[in-house]
Amino acid sequence: MEPFTSLTATAVPFDEVNVDTDQIIPSRLMRKPREDANYHTFLFHDLRYNEDGSEKPDFILNQAPYRDARILVAGHNFGCGSSREVAVFALMANGFRAVIASSFGDIFFGNCFNNGVLPIRVTEETAARLRADLHASPGASMTIELEPQTLTGADGTEYQFDVDPFRKHCLLEGLDAIGLTLEYENEIEAFEDRYRQERSWLYP
Amino acid sequence: MAQPRTMFDKIWESHVIVDRDDGQTLLYVDRHLCHDGSFFAFDMLRDTGLPVRRPDQTFTVPDHYVPTRGHELDDAVDEERREMIVKLDRNAKQFDLTIFGLGDKRQGIVHVVGPEQGITQPGMLMVCGDSHTSTHGALGAIAFGIGASEVSHVLATQSIWQRKPKTMRITLTGARPFGVLAKDVILAIIARIGAGAALGHAVEYAGPIFAAMSAEERLTVCNMSIEAGARCGMIAPDETTFAYVKGRPYAPAGEAWQKAVAYWKTLPSDPGATFDKEVGIAADDIAPMVTWGTSPEDALPITGQVPDPADEADAARRAAKEKAIDYMGLVPGMKLTDIRIDKAFIGSCTNGRIEDLRIAAAVVKGRRVAVPAMVVPGSGLVKEQAEKEGLDRVFTDAGFEWLESGCSMCVGMNGDTIDPGERSASTSNRNFVGRQGPGARTHLMSPAMAAAAALSGRLCDVRELSLAPSEGD
Ligand code: SF4
Numbered sequence: 258m259e260p261f262t263s264l265t266a267t268a269v270p271f272d273e274v275n276v277d278t279d280q281i282i283p284s285r286l287m288r289k290p291r292e293d294a295n296y297h298t299f300l301f302h303d304l305r306y307n308e309d310g311s312e313k314p315d316f317i318l319n320q321a322p323y324r325d326a327r328i329l330v331a332g333h334n335f336g337c338g339s340s341r342e343v344a345v346f347a348l349m350a351n352g353f354r355a356v357i358a359s360s361f362g363d364i365f366f367g368n369c370f371n372n373g374v375l376p377i378r379v380t381e382e383t384a385a386r387l388r389a390d391l392h393a394s395p396g397a398s399m400t401i402e403l404e405p406q407t408l409t410g411a412d413g414t415e416y417q418f419d420v421d422p423f424r425k426h427c428l429l430e431g432l433d434a435i436g437l438t439l440e441y442e443n444e445i446e447a448f449e450d451r452y453r454q455e456r457s458w459l460y461p
Numbered sequence: 462m463a464q465p466r467t468m469f470d471k472i473w474e475s476h477v478i479v480d481r482d483d484g485q486t487l488l489y490v491d492r493h494l495c496h497d498g499s500f501f502a503f504d505m506l507r508d509t510g511l512p513v514r515r516p517d518q519t520f521t522v523p524d525h526y527v528p529t530r531g532h533e534l535d536d537a538v539d540e541e542r543r544e545m546i547v548k549l550d551r552n553a554k555q556f557d558l559t560i561f562g563l564g565d566k567r568q569g570i571v572h573v574v575g576p577e578q579g580i581t582q583p584g585m586l587m588v589c590g591d592s593h594t595s596t597h598g599a600l601g602a603i604a605f606g607i608g609a610s611e612v613s614h615v616l617a618t619q620s621i622w623q624r625k626p627k628t629m630r631i632t633l634t635g636a637r638p639f640g641v642l643a644k645d646v647i648l649a650i651i652a653r654i655g656a657g658a659a660l661g662h663a664v665e666y667a668g669p670i671f672a673a674m675s676a677e678e679r680l681t682v683c684n685m686s687i688e689a690g691a692r693c694g695m696i697a698p699d700e701t702t703f704a705y706v707k708g709r710p711y712a713p714a715g716e717a718w719q720k721a722v723a724y725w726k727t728l729p730s731d732p733g734a735t736f737d738k739e740v741g742i743a744a745d746d747i748a749p750m751v752t753w754g755t756s757p758e759d760a761l762p763i764t765g766q767v768p769d770p771a772d773e774a775d776a777a778r779r780a781a782k783e784k785a786i787d788y789m790g791l792v793p794g795m796k797l798t799d800i801r802i803d804k805a806f807i808g809s810c811t812n813g814r815i816e817d818l819r820i821a822a823a824v825v826k827g828r829r830v831a832v833p834a835m836v837v838p839g840s841g842l843v844k845e846q847a848e849k850e851g852l853d854r855v856f857t858d859a860g861f862e863w864l865e866s867g868c869s870m871c872v873g874m875n876g877d878t879i880d881p882g883e884r885s886a887s888t889s890n891r892n893f894v895g896r897q898g899p900g901a902r903t904h905l906m907s908p909a910m911a912a913a914a915a916l917s918g919r920l921c922d923v924r925e926l927s928l929a930p931s932e933g934d
Contacts, residue, residue, distance in 0.1 A: 262588070267845065272780070273781070274777055274778070274781055275756045275758075275781070277756075277891070277894075278892045278895070279893040279895060279896050280894060280895070282499065283895055283899070284872050284873065284874050284896075285873070285874065287498060287528070287874070288541055288542070288544075288545055288874075291501075303894070303895050303899050308899075332777060333657055334657035334660065334690060336655060337656060337657065337690060338592065338687075338891060338893060339591075339592050339891075340590055340591055340606040340607060340608055341498075341608075342501065342608040342609040342610060343501070343609075347606075360657055362660070362690065363626075363660060363661060363690070363692050364605075364606050364607065364608055365607060365608075367607070367611065368608035368611075369648040370608075370622050371608060371610035371611065371881055372610065385759050389856070400810055413485065421483070421484065421485070421624060422483040422484070423481065423483045423484070423485040423622070426483075433610075434610070434611075434614050435509055435511070435613070435614050435617050435618065436620070436633065438487065438614065438617075438618045438620060439618070440479065441479050441487060443477050444479050444487070445478055445487075445489075445618065445619070445620055447621075448478045448489055448628075452489060456724075457717065457720065458713035458717035458718070458720050458721040459491060459582075459585075459905070461711075461714065461717065
């Protein structure tokens, strides 16, 4: 996993609420290999492109100031619905490394961390304000520093954010969970030995 | 005396392998389910070079990509979908996992198959790379959906890292009104609390209405927990649960059964146990429900009208409503019963079990469909049982297509889709934009309501239809 330490990049305000992962990547594209040369076009595919493949000019990611955006600022319940990790793959294929919202679908939230994408939960007011500032200066950058847990909005205001210490550690170091878990091999084995006796009916 | 504990806490605590100071917990996974969409996870596992730690605790079944018109590999609509099914087969073989493949009567939707086979049991911690894993909590288990990286982690280590979610109890009071099915109950709950209301929470459904429900009805309720954002949904195991599990192929038997039941009886939340959040809902106001918009929270009693966004004070919510109504091709204020449909779909992990088909068949019997309609049983065994009872004839005589088990039009990944701009009455769980195909418009409802809609060609109140003779609108 690619470590995440800090990021300064164009941020795109995404005003929708309850953006489900079916929107982020339609299910008919889930079977495509990640190596597909067009993977970046899968992100928000049906919102972003017409049937003939031409761009929908109204869609915010198709607008000039936001083409290089790598930070997405959304409304509440972003990434709800299906557990598809490809939603994160599609964001990454477009260079996104951070998503900011007032709440996230739980599974999406975890999937982000497991791929080195930082999801940041802020209050509803902060999310609204960050988006308003971005609308006021299209194409503006934001800065995210993971170690001190700060983000700087388009207007220069600095905010503090919370992040799970374990997740933070994994992101900073680029650690994947399996490697870490294997350090607990003895604990897992001890648990299994005891558990198999206590719950014998689970092991016919 | 020990602190009273919730059912969630009891099951959680009994699966803790490691509790880290930073709030992360490594939990043991009793049973892991995989489906034909899990291929990324197997690729990730191969990259690590590790084996599956406990092949006997992992069960696999193809469902998302399987053909429903014919049930052979050759019936898959194209090479790519066929490859998805073949890949699962190959992965199951390579890692020595149980598979209920195409051609096996036990094949079906992963969340129908788990309970049906007795793989799902009270007190378990179960995961699957699918958000509707919340279904299995209906039998008194902690069950939640995970992403592909986590699936590979579970395959390699039989464990998963989690932060303990908060707990929420949703108590339904009063009596269940006439004509209200489990699907109406859960749609009404989500409409009331909102699609994000249970984010970060483990939900327990409580009260006499859930206690009086059949196990299959409870599966329908817990299935849609994720549509309220919940990490998982659960219902306390009781005699109904035990009777449901007993005798199933993977359920304990003999002495082991006695031991298991004795333990399962200790699981319900203790009197006085506290939840982080309590929600009370009066059941008396619940009526047969339909969704009008593009989030499961956009649900109303069938007697209602398409809402007017102008009534919404909050600007973001108003915009969301406007967009949803526009996408759905509706007019604010129009009666829900005036909405004409193009297709009806009865099936999915929400409503593809035998009781669902019985209810739908009771509505359909002796009548004719007004629009193309299909029934997709949740598993091969559900299909077989329905055929034994003659339900297939009831459906086909009425003009329904009687198809092979799988996810089908719930998500359209196997090619069963709705055309752009078309409108469906669907017993599935998501009315998201494009869920059933690009531009498809989905109205969620119970199997009785979907059957009624198929017969009348519009959304209609099944309570009226079941009283009146066939009218052929
Ligand atoms: S039936 Fe629908 S919701 Fe259920 S597992 Fe299949 S695609 Fe998912």
